[in-house]
Amino acid sequence: MALHQVAVEAAAERAYSPAVSEVELFCPVEAVALALGVHRATVYRAAAELRALGMVHHRAHYTTHRGRTRADGAVWAVRLRPVGGRAARLSYGFLKRAHRNLSGDVERGRTVWAAMRQSKKIPSKGVDLSFIRRWALSPTEQTPVTPDCRTSARRSLEALLDVQHAARKERSAAVELAAEALAAALRDRGGVMFYRRLLWQLLRRADATGAAPFGMVYEQARRAAADVAEGYGRRPGAVFVSRLKRAGWWREVMAAPPVRVGVRPVEA
Structure with a gap:
């Protein structure tokens, strides 16, 4: 599962303890679909199946843009190990946290729709996790540097x-x-x-x-x-x-x- 791979990368970059069995990520559903080369409806169906197995929990995430409440993506809880432990569950703090500046992203053209338009110009190479990484990982996690x-x-x-x-x-x-x-x-x-x-x-x-x-x-x-x-x-x-x-x-x-x-x- 693409999200699981990115969750493993996030756990490593965040220096999580081996005891941690779950990772929370922010990533629009459309970005996951784009990474996999499928329609977003397929992602929703797969997420529902994985939720039933306790492997994934996802919810829409909202912010304010031009004075109105808008969905700016989705938050995910992903289990790192398929066996043992409780079902994946999003924390209240992660769900309520601001994960992106939607207004600023729109102005800069940093949107999923822009990425989708660009991807149509490039031949598909199968699964491309970069579409998920650019949303789910912070810049320092994508390109490790010496942190302050x-x-x-x-x-x-x-x-x-x-x-x-x-x-x-x-x-x-x-x-x-x-x-x-x-x-x-x-x-x-x-x-x-x-x-x-x-x-x-x-x-x-x-x-x-x-x-x-x-x-x-x-x-x-x-x-x-x-x-x-x-x-x-x-x-x-x-x-x-x-x-x-x-x-x-x-x-x-x-x-x-x-x-x-x-x-x-x-x-x-």
């Missing part, structure tokens, strides 16, 4: 978004990776144990209610790291925690009893 600190921190922080998708037997490793990423991005090595506990509590929330604010935690961590990098404060860890404490879910999540959610009792 902010890019590296953002990429590492994405381990946070993968915790909720880890299979139960892989949760301990996923939590450890994400807690270390938080501590590194927020320059707070002494806070690893706290971040570990926060992530386990979020998993308990997800198990109990079917949802947890991993996306909000990711965004607040990213903002805190960026604020300090730009000179607004000196302790990103403290900024991060103080902002989370203002959220309505904070007390309930952190006060939840430490029931078992991994493969061993959690002492976080």
